Amino acid sequence: MTASLRLRAGLVSLVLLAAFLGIWHLATRSTGTTATMSPEYAKLMGLTATQGKSAMPGPLDVGAKLWEHLKRPFYDNGPNDKGLGIQLGYSIARVGTGYLLAVLVAIPLGFLIGMSPLLSKALDPFIQVLKPISPLAWMPLALYTIKDSSVSAIFVIFICSIWPMLLNTVFGVASVRKEWINVARTLEVGTVRRAFTVILPAAAPTILTGMRISIGIAWLVIVAAEMLVGGTGIGYFVWNEWNNLSITNVIIAILLIGIVGMLLDQILARFTRMVTFPE
Amino acid sequence: MSTFDNPFDPNRKLRAGCVCGQHGSDAEHEQATALYCEPVASEEKRYEGVVASALMRAMFPQDVARRAFLKSVGASTALAALSQFFPIKTATEVFAQAGAPEKKDLKVGFIPITCATPIIMAAPMGFYAKHGLNVEVVKTAGWAVIRDKTINKEYDAAHMLAPMPIAISLGLGANAIPFTVPAIENINGQGIVLASKHKDKRDPKDWKGLKFAIPFDYSMHNYLLRYYLAEHGLDPDTDVQLRSVPPPEMVANLRADNIDGFLAPDNICQRAIYDGVGFMHLLSKEIWDGHPCCSFAASREFITSAPNSFAALTRAIVDATAFASKAENRKQIAEAIAPANYINAPVTVLEQVLTGTYADGLGGVKTDPKRVDFDPFPWQSFAVWMLTQMKRWGQIKGDVDYKAVAEQVYLATDTKKLMTEMGLTPPASAYKSFAVMGKNFDPAKPEDYLASFKIRKAS
Numbered sequence: 167m168t169a170s171l172r173l174r175a176g177l178v179s180l181v182l183l184a185a186f187l188g189i190w191h192l193a194t195r196s197t198g199t200t201a202t203m204s205p206e207y208a209k210l211m212g213l214t215a216t217q218g219k220s221a222m223p224g225p226l227d228v229g230a231k232l233w234e235h236l237k238r239p240f241y242d243n244g245p246n247d248k249g250l251g252i253q254l255g256y257s258i259a260r261v262g263t264g265y266l267l268a269v270l271v272a273i274p275l276g277f278l279i280g281m282s283p284l285l286s287k288a289l290d291p292f293i294q295v296l297k298p299i300s301p302l303a304w305m306p307l308a309l310y311t312i313k314d315s316s317v318s319a320i321f322v323i324f325i326c327s328i329w330p331m332l333l334n335t336v337f338g339v340a341s342v343r344k345e346w347i348n349v350a351r352t353l354e355v356g357t358v359r360r361a362f363t364v365i366l367p368a369a370a371p372t373i374l375t376g377m378r379i380s381i382g383i384a385w386l387v388i389v390a391a392e393m394l395v396g397g398t399g400i401g402y403f404v405w406n407e408w409n410n411l412s413i414t415n416v417i418i419a420i421l422l423i424g425i426v427g428m429l430l431d432q433i434l435a436r437f438t439r440m441v442t443f444p445e
Numbered sequence: 446m447s448t449f450d451n452p453f454d455p456n457r458k459l460r461a462g463c464v465c466g467q468h469g470s471d472a473e474h475e476q477a478t479a480l481y482c483e484p485v486a487s488e489e490k491r492y493e494g495v496v497a498s499a500l501m502r503a504m505f506p507q508d509v510a511r512r513a514f515l516k517s518v519g520a521s522t523a524l525a526a527l528s529q530f531f532p533i534k535t536a537t538e539v540f541a542q543a544g545a546p547e548k549k550d551l552k553v554g555f556i557p558i559t560c561a562t563p564i565i566m567a568a569p570m571g572f573y574a575k576h577g578l579n580v581e582v583v584k585t586a587g588w589a590v591i592r593d594k595t596i597n598k599e600y601d602a603a604h605m606l607a608p609m610p611i612a613i614s615l616g617l618g619a620n621a622i623p624f625t626v627p628a629i630e631n632i633n634g635q636g637i638v639l640a641s642k643h644k645d646k647r648d649p650k651d652w653k654g655l656k657f658a659i660p661f662d663y664s665m666h667n668y669l670l671r672y673y674l675a676e677h678g679l680d681p682d683t684d685v686q687l688r689s690v691p692p693p694e695m696v697a698n699l700r701a702d703n704i705d706g707f708l709a710p711d712n713i714c715q716r717a718i719y720d721g722v723g724f725m726h727l728l729s730k731e732i733w734d735g736h737p738c739c740s741f742a743a744s745r746e747f748i749t750s751a752p753n754s755f756a757a758l759t760r761a762i763v764d765a766t767a768f769a770s771k772a773e774n775r776k777q778i779a780e781a782i783a784p785a786n787y788i789n790a791p792v793t794v795l796e797q798v799l800t801g802t803y804a805d806g807l808g809g810v811k812t813d814p815k816r817v818d819f820d821p822f823p824w825q826s827f828a829v830w831m832l833t834q835m836k837r838w839g840q841i842k843g844d845v846d847y848k849a850v851a852e853q854v855y856l857a858t859d860t861k862k863l864m865t866e867m868g869l870t871p872p873a874s875a876y877k878s879f880a881v882m883g884k885n886f887d888p889a890k891p892e893d894y895l896a897s898f899k900i901r902k903a904s
Contacts (some may be wrong), residue, residue, distance in 0.1 A: 210804035212719040246584040249787035313597040409693040
């Protein structure tokens, strides 16, 4: 039954994809020659103006260009023109650094706050104010104070991925079932041991859910941050191609951003499954 | 006598009178022949000329004696005789290298528009390398970012709009940090583009209520567009909408009908035409022929901490600018700067901008070889003009010491010295008057000039 359901779902997915590509192709067909112009003038004009080619590329253009990129993902033509593989590498490295720093801060801090009702209450207003700030709003401040654009980008990733992890850790730690803690207390387990053997395993699924939300946000933000800061990364690639009004390349970048985001999410989802336990 | 005259020419006139014989003095001649960076056939020849002429003059300080000597033996014999006991070739090499740069690996930021041509082309065409530098040119997302990155010292020097270093030095829109302009990048090379639907609205008087885009508040584009509108009786602050829009988004916005037109740097103008969304209403050259647009800027701190690097960098830029000013080199430059690593635009578009034979978007092909031109000399009168406009539109309030600011930011004296060392002929004065839309500007009387405008922001 499940096998056949999966098969049917896959089939529907394929049909939807085919329909989408078909409509896209039809919608972006060229309209044939437009107004007549002298050949000398036409030579100076783009295809959009001379052959009525749609300004939006069709799926075939995108496919051909994508193949071109995939054939040589790691070329390096100087500081402003690198292969997609290298650009994605830069972005992932930035996200990884900022995210790991956030993990190192958020989880221990969340643990402390979660275990102490006093701290939890005292810090709550700060967290509530800081949490809803759009990470990109930090960018000018970061650039101004840190005075280094790549560190600023990492800082923005750090600041945007810290809150979901922190809140989820606090929540996870605070809502460990009282019975388990009481049992640990009855058995005279020390605080440190209690934290690692009782609270951590119990709170782990919640903590990992927070981490999963964070990585998604971090990946969303890096693209925008790199568009602002420039230099390297997939966000810079989007900006550079936008500069050239090459919508084909922008679409390819969008596709790749989606795929990498999905992979990052899947990795965290796998970790979450590993620590989940039946109650 | 000009540094670059042939010292081996026995028929050269005596000091009184100029080289060409048509003017009373050298200074007059220099002012009359207004091309300041006419490059010489080959680099080596130029330096060799400078060295040889210095040598010749050292041996015969009296012009009369030198001429007598040259007449009696002939120029080639004299040169051969000199080279016998003085290694002109080696001296030339030593001279061309000047002081060793303190810092060889430099980062220079640029915005991908044709204004940055000298900065960009100097990398692929080896001008930086020739002056002993290893420069990485880094594409940057926008004017505010390039400003911040240069202030933060991520870039050693950068491509900026000509008014930006003045604005930064005055602390407008940023902390006041002393910035300098050793060289202007390009002159002319901008344009007013209107959406195709405004084909019949060619008279600016009909433009009330239209929306225009400019690249940045502190830009020549802003001042020129405001000037143009005001001369036609429109108040740019109340009769039209002006928006700061990053250049690449201008074309997209024009296509989406969000704006009616823009005064933008080139290749953006030509790109709008190339994509069939707009037409060229007017080249900025027609507002003010020879106006500066972008500059090559560095902080004063960079100059004091690495004077030789700075000098080498300026030399490379001046060199590249001189190369770019020649029409026959333009096609080759267009190909060098088109790839994704640099401007990232179709070669056809860049060629149209640089060679000046372009489609106007209305079905015609126009030719204007001076559509964009390159002249590195940082005229201080340019800075004074920009300051008058900054004050006119309320960007600066209160009194302005025009001359002091211009001289602090636009390094005419230093550039003049460098250009002379390179065997180029810079102009004698750092101030010149010019006409903007037929109205004369006298750099000595900025306040009178400012007072002569009817339309301005009330201060």
